[in-house]
Amino acid sequence: MRIQKILATFTIAALLLSACATATTAPETSAAPEAGAKKTYADMTMCYPQLGAESDWRTANTASFKETAEELGFKLIFSDAQQKQENQISAMRACIQQGVDVIALPPVVEDGWDAVLTEAKNAGIPVIIVDRSVSADESLYASHIGSDMKLEGERAAEEFNKQFPDGAKILELSGTTGSGAAVGRAEGFRAKLNENIEIIDSQTGNFTRAEALPVMQAFLKKYEAGTDFQGIFIHNDDMGIGAIEALKAAGVKPGDLFIVSVDGTRGGFQAMIDGWFQADVECNPLLGPQVAEMALKLINGETIDREVLTNETVYYPDQAEELLPTRKY
Ligand code: GZL
Numbered sequence: 001m002r003i004q005k006i007l008a009t010f011t012i013a014a015l016l017l018s019a020c021a022t023a024t025t026a027p028e029t030s031a032a033p034e035a036g037a038k039k040t041y042a043d044m045t046m047c048y049p050q051l052g053a054e055s056d057w058r059t060a061n062t063a064s065f066k067e068t069a070e071e072l073g074f075k076l077i078f079s080d081a082q083q084k085q086e087n088q089i090s091a092m093r094a095c096i097q098q099g100v101d102v103i104a105l106p107p108v109v110e111d112g113w114d115a116v117l118t119e120a121k122n123a124g125i126p127v128i129i130v131d132r133s134v135s136a137d138e139s140l141y142a143s144h145i146g147s148d149m150k151l152e153g154e155r156a157a158e159e160f161n162k163q164f165p166d167g168a169k170i171l172e173l174s175g176t177t178g179s180g181a182a183v184g185r186a187e188g189f190r191a192k193l194n195e196n197i198e199i200i201d202s203q204t205g206n207f208t209r210a211e212a213l214p215v216m217q218a219f220l221k222k223y224e225a226g227t228d229f230q231g232i233f234i235h236n237d238d239m240g241i242g243a244i245e246a247l248k249a250a251g252v253k254p255g256d257l258f259i260v261s262v263d264g265t266r267g268g269f270q271a272m273i274d275g276w277f278q279a280d281v282e283c284n285p286l287l288g289p290q291v292a293e294m295a296l297k298l299i300n301g302e303t304i305d306r307e308v309l310t311n312e313t314v315y316y317p318d319q320a321e322e323l324l325p326t327r328k329y
Contacts, residue, residue, distance in 0.1 A: 039299050044074040046295055047095030051108040052083035053178075054208045055238040056265040058139075060329030061131065061285035068288030083108055083176065083206070085125070086296035089116045096123045102295040105141075106130040109178040117141055126298045129289055132180035138306065142298055145290060147283045149184025155314050156185070156260045157192035157234055159279045163258050166195030166232040170258075171219055173243055175235035177209045181283075182207075185235050185262060200229060205239040212242030218280065220250045231258035237268035237280065245274050264315050266327050272320040280320075282312040285329055 022216040048065050052058060062078070069076035077095055081087035095103055096119055103120055105127055107113060120127050129144040131213070160170065169186050172189070175182035190199070201219065205212030212234075223229050225247070234240040240261040247257070254275030260321035261268050264282040287310070294304045315323065 039101075039296070041072040041074040041292070041296060044296060044299060045077065045098075045100045046074055046292070047077045047092065047098075047100040047103040048104060048247040049079050049081060049088045049091035049095070049103070051081050051106050052089060053080055054083055054206070055236055055263070056267055056329065057236060057238070057263045057283065057285045058207075060265070060285065063329075064286045064288035065104070065291070066288075068292050072292055073218065074292065079227075079298070079308055081108065085109055087274055089113075092116050092120065096120055096125060099123070100125060101299045102310050103127045104130050104295065105134075107132050107134050107180070108176065110135045110180050110183060114140065126295075128291055128294055128298070130291055131285070133184070134180070143294060143304050143306050143308065145287060147181075147312060148309050148312065149181050150188035150191070151282045152213055152283060152312070153185035153188025153190075154192040155188075155281045156166065156262065156279070157189045157194075159260045159314070160197055160231060160233070160258065161192070161194045164230065166259075167194070167198075169198050169200045169228060170231040170233060171223070171229050172199050172202035173212055173215060173232060173234040173239050174202055174204045175239070177206075179202050179207075182235055189233055199233075199288060205235075205242065207236050207238060209238045209242035209245075213246050214238035215241040216246035217249075220246060220252075225250065225252045226256055229257075231260070234259060234261045236283075237261050237263040237265045237271065237277075240271055240277060241267050246273060247276075264312075264327075265329055266324060269315065269320045269324045269327060272315065273324065275317070278317065280315045284310045284312055 050062055079091040094102060103125055107186040110133060113134045113136045117127060117136050121140055127141040129141050133144060174186055203215045205215045259277050260279045261277050262281045262283050264280050268280040272280055297304050
């Protein structure tokens with residue numbers, strides 16, 4: 001009898017120990033979904049090789065993706081390319097090596113993506129083009145989501161047409177050369193602008209305040225504000241704020257010129273309140289939630305729209321004061 005009791009004691013102890021062992025050797029990471037189970041955000045790793053931090057718009061776009069990843073619980077591999085395409089491509093290649101589930105690419109310029117998009121496709125990693133467009137063949141990416149940049153340009157032109165029915169001479173401060181945003185806005189602007197409104201000069205300020213300031217200073221050395229030109233089309237608020245610094249230094253006053261900008265950031269709203277901007281064409285950076293939803297559908301093998309355009313409007317000074325506190329970027 002004594003032997004049986006001793007054996008029983010050992011058996012129970014062994015069982016208890018193995019249970020503990022199982023507990024301590026439990027897998028470190030969450031178990032991958034069983035084959036055939038739908039993936040959730042917790043299973044998703046998204047690569048976001050952000051193009052830079054050149055503007056308030058870009059800062060808001062980055063925040064939208066980081067906050068969405070936090071809220072929904074997916075892993076975001078984020079990098080800042082400082083507006084250099086080669087840095088974005090290197091970041092994408094690192095993500096492909098890592099075997100991410102999806103790449104969301106906000107391309108700094110339209111051209112030069114075919115090779116890396118082909119590499120992603122060959123690795124079975126779907127790509128969503130975010131914000132600006134690419135010239136690569138549509139077969140190389142799953143979808144594009146962003147603004148209709150051409151329409152933004154057309155909307156800006158309509159403001160000048162309304163303001164100058166008898167014609168005018170204007171300047172253009174354009175965005176990053178070769179970017180879908182600058183190309184689209186310039187194209188739409190010219191397509192819609194009345195023939196009696198002449199663009200006497202156009203220079204890029206690369207979407208930044210710092211680079212727009214010297215461009216506006218150079219314009220003011222060449223042209224007399226009010227006499228040689230009566231208005232300016234500026235491709236984003238940050239460049240507009242840089243230009244205002246040069247205009248102020250040259251003795252130009254708010255309202256002396258008719259200025260239309262793009263983005264609708266808080267800075268742009270303040271420029272409308274201060275009388276510098278007469279209209280601000282909205283361009284929405286808060287794309288994180290929609291891209292996350294599209295990405296999860298893709299990794300679950302569901303179909304998504306090939307083109308998703310954001311609905312946008314035009315803001316005016318008479319509503320700027322009231323709306324400024326509600327602006328999310
Ligand atoms: C437009 C976006 C542009 C913004 C700028 O969708 O790509 O880039 O208009 C930003 O403010 O820098």
